Amino acid sequence: MALLSMIVRKMTQNKWLELSLLIGLVLTVGLVSSIPTYTEAILSRMLVKELEASQLSSYPGTMNMRFTYIGVNNAEQRIKQMQTNKQLMENKVLPLIPVPLIERTSDLITSAFDLSVDQPTPEGEKKKVFRTSITSVNGLEEHIKLIDGRMPADKPVDGVYEVLVTEKGLNTLRTVLGTVFVFQDINKQQVRVKPVGVMTKKEDDDLFFLSPDLGGFSNSLVMNSDMLDKEFIQTHRLLVNANSWHIVPQYENLELRNIDQYLKAAELLKAQVKSNYQYTLEAQYVDVIDRYFKSSDNLRILMWSLNVPVLAMLGLYVFMVSNLITNRQKTEIAVLRSRGAARWQILLSYLAEYTLLGAVAVAAGPPLGLFLTKVLGSSNGFMSFVQRSGIRVHLNSEVYLYAGAAAITALIVMLVPVIFATKTTIVGHKQQMARMQQTPFWHKLFLDVIALAVSLYGLRVFHQRMKTLQTLGLDNEALHIDPLQFAVPALFILGGGMLLLRVYPYFLRIIYWVGxxxxxxxMYATLIQVGRSSAGYQFLMVFLMMTIATGMFSASAARTINHNGEDRIRYASGADVVLQANWPNDKPPETPGGGPQQQQSPVAAPDVIHYVEPPFEPYTKLAGVESTAKVLVHDNASYSTEEGSGSAKLLGIDSDEFGQTAWFRDGLLDYPFYEYLNLLAAAPNAVLISKTLADEEKLKPGDTIWVGWDGIDMQPFMVYAVVDYFPTFNPNPRDAEMPAPKLIVGSRLQIQTYLSLEPYQVWLKLKQGASVNDLYRDIEEKKLSIVDITDMKSKLTTAKSDPFLMAVNGTLTLGFIISLVISFAGFLLYWTLVLRGRMLQNGIMRAMGLSLRQLIGMLTVEQLLTSGAAIVIGLATGITTSRLFVPLFQNAFDAKQLVPPFRVMVDPIDSIRIYVFVGSTILIGLLILGYMLSRLKIHQAIKLGED
Structure with missing residues (x-):
């Protein structure tokens, strides 16, 4: 208790430092605990998106199981198997489903039997026999409606069992309601049944049913479940042929933490049922989740890697504050050591103090991380937030495990200055105070050079990896994402900043010498103060440099990922809207499958299909359209050269209209894009070819290439230029075994005149601010016949809600904000303590006649030479790091889809934010320090010196 009281008093004496340290600890623990929380939330959202995208023939996450009992003719054994199967589902499988069920259906199908009308067969006619079975579904009555007849009784009526049929089933029986049918059960006894009602689904989109058209009931008689079980199954009059389960979960509630249970349900069925029953299991979600887990591993690595610079910065802040606390108490530590206190005793007291702070941080950090996760869940881009349904987040044992690990790591960092301080005796401490100009330990150990060397090696490895991915056409799963590839930017920032600080004293000497x-x-006094105490300033400078550089890197990384993602969508789309109109032609209609039409002789398709071009003018007058272009696209055209032949994608364009409508990023080609289009306009037979085609066929400008396609004779064209990229063309190989795609671009009029008239696409460029919905409505009002339409803006909107981009934007936004906040706190804290420590010196200067204005001027120059220099170094380091290391994020994307190439973006808005923040920080700091100087009493400072 006495030790606790002493620790509390000790902390009270340095309450502002202790509070600053606690804030840093809470932020560190909160950030670390938010990583697994945010990762789980994003991965859960990604899982839901994957399930939605996989919706094909069934509702996302649906599980359909059918157990067929064959090879067992004993009715009692089949009933026993059915009951065991029911217990398995009720007691083991269904409890594993971790989310509520929208629907849960179980049915039973009897073995097939011959059914005939219960009437004598007229002479000369063959008795009509229908092969059918009886089906029962629990809870069916609540999901159907009758289109004819009535609901059947739940018990036999005059010895006749009433059943339901579908309209298709009634037509199959070729009868009307009320007709009595008869069949024999296993005991050769006659059973009479009568359809009394025709059923259909109450709601078309009812998830209760497996098939949308009640196809599963078309060949069966539907009987009340209790009556079928009591009258036929339990009495062994009919054998159980199969029973099915249809489970529809609320897939929106699936989360990463409970997905294992969902998978275990399918595994349990496979393990326990496969050896006993013939069964089928339809669970599309299993394959979806398997693919999801592969992509989620990369996302986990990326999430942690993105936070490495921020975590390093927070660690540096915690170290700086704990170092300040230790420096203020070095005299006390030296006195204790000189009076016989052991080093472990001093360490134990600090350990108790920091453990107390760590416990508070572990308690407050996870809730803070939860709050940050909820805020970041609404991110719509970097530093952009929208009103969006929040992501589901939870605090669990894993979160507190990470929080505890972060607190322990921070505790070790905080004890490092104490360990060094306990080595110093009272004499050594006085010597250190007299010798302020010391070489920092990182310069002695050349840590800056080592950090730079490691980071540059990582950069080299990355470039080799990306070259392999793009050359071989591999995807991002072909090579494992190394987390060190994302940690090296932090090393480069630290190493580059420390290297610049190594030469900083020489910069001060130059300033001193010049003026x-x-x-x-x-000014002399300031230069002497900074020059002789450079070691004391360098830690602050390293901290400011790293926080500013980290903020710049986070901003650049987010902007680059977002802009390049948008560029890929724009490039692949080609224009804002792409339409494919319906062209009348002489192609024979396709014969639908099934029915008597299959017996007809197929009509041979002509060698060349003749098309009629629809009017183009209506497209130019659609709402919101700024420009239009006709673009002929033939994906499998043939070409021939002197070196060989092959297939390529053929684009036919009108140069002027295409240039005004298509989207193309500047800098992708050797010359401006419009100059290549001018080449096509200059000569009708001119073509542009892709570099992949030129390299393979050894073509160059001036060579002749023959172009055509199936059924069309080839015509000669002249190569005018070779291009690496062109709108919609991806030059990267689709896989390692396929050749690289090739492209030929020519005049549409020339191609349609000398080759063939074929349907072209209509590319639209919309006016600034135009609504796509208005365009769609105008198309409907003008009754334009459109067979296909793609909308770039819709793709961009969908991309912004992509879980991967949400994770990246949220994480980098958080890193940017924390960088600015921590740099502001560290700046004010350091300079406040420095000014308090130099109270005697400032008082003497005032006593010597220096005015308050001159004293503030000295302080301003001192800040510019230290904090200002650190900020400039941080900005330079951040921009350099962004240019070199932001391309590392290409590892998180499919290399085949990185078209156009990754381009590093530095948004001026982010730079302005940093400049405004830095300027505000320095201004606020000067105001606070000026206020403290104005309240300085000269006699108190002199009295302090005498004491």
Whole structure:
């Protein structure tokens, strides 16, 4: 209790430092605990998106099981198997489903039997026999409606069992309601049944049913479940042929933490049922989740890697504050050591103090991380938030495990200055105070050079990896994403900043030498103060440099990922809207499958299909359209050269209209894009070819290439230029075994005149601010016949809600904000303590006649030479790091889809944010320090010196 009281008093004496340290600890623990929380939330959202995208023939997450009992003719054994199967589902499988069920259906199908009308067969006619079975479904009555007849009784009526049929089933029986049918059960006894009602689904989109058209009931008689079980199954009059389960979960509630249970349900069925029954299991979600887990591993690595620079910065902040606390108490530590206190005893006291702070951080950090996760869930881009349904987040044992690990790591970091301080005796401490100009330990150990060397090696490895991916056409799963590839930017920032600080004292000497004849006394005093105490300033400078550089890197990384993602969508789309109109032609209609039409002789398709071009003018007058272009696209055209032949994608364009309508990023080609289009306009037979085609066939400008397609004779064209990229063309190989795609671009009029008239696409460029919905409505009002339409804006909107981009934007936004907040806190804290420590010196200067204005001027120059220099170094380091290391994020994408190439973006808005923040920080700092100087009493400072 006495030790706790002493620790509390000790912390009270340094309450502002302790509070600053606690804030840093809470932020660190909160950030670390938010990583698994945010990762789980994003992965859960990704899982839901994957399930929605996989919706083909069934509702996402649906599980359909059918157990067929064959090879067992004993009715009692089949009933026993059915009951065991029911217990398995009720007691083991269904409890594993971790989310509520929208629907849960179980049915039973009897073995097939011959059914005939219960009437004598007229002479000369063959008795009509129908092969059918009886089906029962629990809860069916609540999901059907009758289109004819009535509901059957739940018990035999005059010895006749009433059943339901579908309309298709009634037509199959070729009868009307009320007709009595008869069949024999296993005991050769006659059973009479009578259809009394025709059923259909109450709601078309009812998830209760497996098939949308009640196809499963078309060949069966539907009987009340209790009556079928009591009258036929339990009495062994009919054998159980199969029973099925249809489970529809609320897939929106699936989360990463409970998905294992969902998978275990399918595994349990496979393991326990496969050896006993013939069964089928339809669970599309299993394959979806398997693919999801592969992509989620990369996302986990990326999430942690993105936070490495921020975590390093927070660690540096915690170290700086704990170092300040230790420096203020070095005299006390030295006195304790000189009076016989052991080093472990001093360490134990600090350990108790920091453990207390760590416990508070572990308690407050996870809720803070939960709050940050909810806020970041609404991110719509970097530093952009929208009103969106929040992501589901939870605090669990894993979160507190990470929080505890973060607190322990921070505790070790905080004890490092104490360990060094306990080595110093009272004499050594006085010597250190007299020798302020010391070489920092990172310069002695050349840590800056080592950090730079490691980071540059990582950069080299990355470039080799990306070259392999793009050359071989591999995807991002072909090579494992190394987390170190994303940690090296932090090493480069740290190493580059420390290397610049190594030469910083020489920079001060140059300033001193250049103005030595003109500097006023206050400037001399400032330069001498900074030059002789450079070691004391360098830790602050490293901290400011790293936080500013980290913020710049986070901003650049987010902007680059977002802009390049949008560029890929724009490039692949080609224009804002792409339409494919319906062209009348002489192609024979396709014969639908089934029915008597299959017996007809097929009509041979002509060698060349003749098309009629629809009017183009209506497209130019659609709502919101700025420009239009006709673009002929033939994906499998043939070409021939002197070196060989092959197939390529053929684009036919009108140069002027295409240039005004298509989207193309500047800088992708050697010359401006419009100059290549001018080449096509200059000569009708001119074509542009892709570099992949030129390299394979050894073509160059001036060569002739023959172009055509199936059924069309080839015509000669002249190569005018070779291009690496062109709208919609992806030059990367689709896989390692396929050749690289090739492209030929020519004049549409020339191609349609000398080759063939074929349907072209209509590309639309919309006016600024135009609504796509208005365009769609105008198309409907003008009754334009459209067979296909793609909308770039819709793709961009969908991309912004992509879980992967949400994770990246949220994480980098958080890193950017924390960088600015921590740099502001560290700046004010350091300079406040420095000013308090130099109270005597400032009082003496005031006593010597230095005015308050001159004293504030000295302080301003000192800040510019230290904090200002650190900020400039941080900005330079951040921009350099962005240019070199932001391309590392290509590893998180499919290399085949990186078209156009990754381009590093530095948005001026982010730079302005940093400049405004830095300027505000320095201004606020000067105001606070000026206020403290104005309240300085000279006699108190002199009295302090005497004491």
């Amino acid at each position: 030595r004849k003109w500097w006023p006394p206050s």
